[in-house]
Amino acid sequence: MLGVAVWVMVLGVAVQQGAAIDGLLSCGDNVTLLPGERAVIQSPNFPSYNNDENCMFEIRCDPEDSTDLHITWRTSPFLVPFGDFLVYQHSNGIETLTGRDTPTKTITDTGFAKFTFVTDGSITGIGFRYFIRCYEKTIPTTTTTTTTTTTTMPTTTTTTTMPTTTTTMPTTTTTMPTTTTTTMPTTTTTPDPTICI
Numbered sequence: 314m315l316g317v318a319v320w321v322m323v324l325g326v327a328v329q330q331g332a333a334i335d336g337l338l339s340c341g342d343n344v345t346l347l348p349g350e351r352a353v354i355q356s357p358n359f360p361s362y363n364n365d366e367n368c369m370f371e372i373r374c375d376p377e378d379s380t381d382l383h384i385t386w387r388t389s390p391f392l393v394p395f396g397d398f399l400v401y402q403h404s405n406g407i408e409t410l411t412g413r414d415t416p417t418k419t420i421t422d423t424g425f426a427k428f429t430f431v432t433d434g435s436i437t438g439i440g441f442r443y444f445i446r447c448y449e450k451t452i453p454t455t456t457t458t459t460t461t462t463t464t465t466m467p468t469t470t471t472t473t474t475m476p477t478t479t480t481t482m483p484t485t486t487t488t489m490p491t492t493t494t495t496t497m498p499t500t501t502t503t504p505d506p507t508i509c510i
Contacts, residue, residue, distance in 0.1 A: 340368035345375050346382075346424075346447035356393075356430050356440025366397075366432040374424025374447035382421045385444045397432040399441060410441075 337353045338344060344352060354370045356362040374380035382403075393399065398411040404422040408414075424447060430440075 338370055338372075340370070343371040345373045346445075347375055348380055348447050348449040351444060351446040353442065353444055354428055355442035356399075358440075359442050360439045362397075362430075362432060362437055362440040364432055364434045364437055366430060368430040370428045372426050372428075372445055377424040379450055380424035380447055381450055382424055382426050383446045383448060384416055384419045384421075384426070385446075386415075386442060393432075393440060394436040394438045396435055397438065398430075400427075400429040400431070402427040402429075416443075 337355065340357060346352060352372060354372075357366055357368055372382060374382050393411055395411055398409050401408045401410060401416050401418075403418050403426050405418060408416055408418065410416065426445065428443075
């Protein structure tokens with residue numbers, strides 16, 4: 314089933330949106346897929362490409378930051394003689410495929426991939442056919458276990474005994490003086506008339 318092609322102007326350049334979604338893309342197609350949609354790219358005239366080809370496909374999966382592209386193939390992934398190559402650009406870098414190479418990044422980290430197929434003027438070959446599907450990224454469930462450790466610190470009770478000082482006040486006994494009155498015997502002296510002074 315082929316999707317409806319819509320042309321959009323992006324920075325003054327016509328970009329085909331939704332062209333041949335769920336179908337075969339043509340050289341030069343720049344498409345945006347939605348999750349669940351797929352597209353097929355292949356070398357021109359697959360399974361027998363011509364000399365002097367320069368064919369580019371740019372595929373986005375919307376939104377790029379929460380989707381990825383899965384790339385698969387059903388036959389020999391890539392049969393291109395040396396001198397001819399496919400440049401595969403994805404979020405982690407660029408791969409140049411030739412001979413019987415296969416893409417090492419079959420799931421992109423973001424919803425973007427660009428393929429450029431270039432041939433020289435000598436030997437031709439079978440070429441390639443890739444099936445590309447847009448998927449929403451699955452967010453892995455993370456289980457977090459929290460362990461609470463309670464450490465009881467030993468309690469130290471410090472008892473300080475203050476020295477007891479007993480101050481004994483000196484006892485003063487005050488004894489009131491006792492006055493003793495001594496009565497002297499009274500003597501009456503009578504002068505002796507015989508004595509003269």
